[in-house]
Amino acid sequence: MTTTPWPVPVAQEGPRHPLDPEPVRATKAKAVFALGLFAALTGLFVGGVVPATVALHLARQARREAYASGGFLTGAAWLRRGERLAWTxxxxxxxxxxxxxxxxxxxxxxxxxxxxxxSNVD
Known part of the structure; x- marks a missing residue:
């Protein structure tokens, strides 16, 4: 690996096609975070099993949909946080x-x- 003393220009992407959709946060990412938070809060009361399981299942689906969308679905940080909370x-x-x-x-x-x-019984 070599380093240069000057900044290396980043390759410019071409203009977006007018029919491309705007990148939006996946709604499942919000749901995963909310379910993971609920699972972490109710984990000691054994009520966190169901929301944690649902959160992990939704996270898997959301990752698959985000990959298939080609970058137009965002929210990976919310998915990671939700998964961590679900595992917690x-x-x-x-x-x-x-x-x-x-x-x-x-x-x-x-x-x-x-x-x-x-005491009176043998």
């Missing part, structure tokens, strides 16, 4: 489930084993 929500759900299982096992081990008969 899933991790929080896993932490909550593991904590509940550990507490249940500890309480189960503290419970008396077998029948607890009165």
């Amino acid at each position: 929500g899933l991790v929080l759900v896993a932490v909550a489930v593991v904590a509940v299982v550990v507490v249940a096992v500890v309480r189960l081990t503290e419970a008396p084993f077998g029948h607890d008969y009165p």
Whole structure:
């Protein structure tokens, strides 16, 4: 790799065709972000599983549509943020489930084993 002391000119793109659509943010990108945020906020209450799953599925669809649009659908940053929040929500759900299982096992081990008969029974 070589460096030059002067700025290298960037290749100019030709003028856009008049029938080309304007680049717009994908609406699914907004939905992915909103669902990911909701999943992260409700992850500890195990309610984040459904919105996180839906967000990850929508993100996959949105990426496919953005690729097929040839650059006229934007919103990749919102998709990344939404995916990260969705994964955070899933991790929080896993932490909550593991904590509940550990507490249940500890309480189960503290419970008396077998029948607890009165002292006058052989």
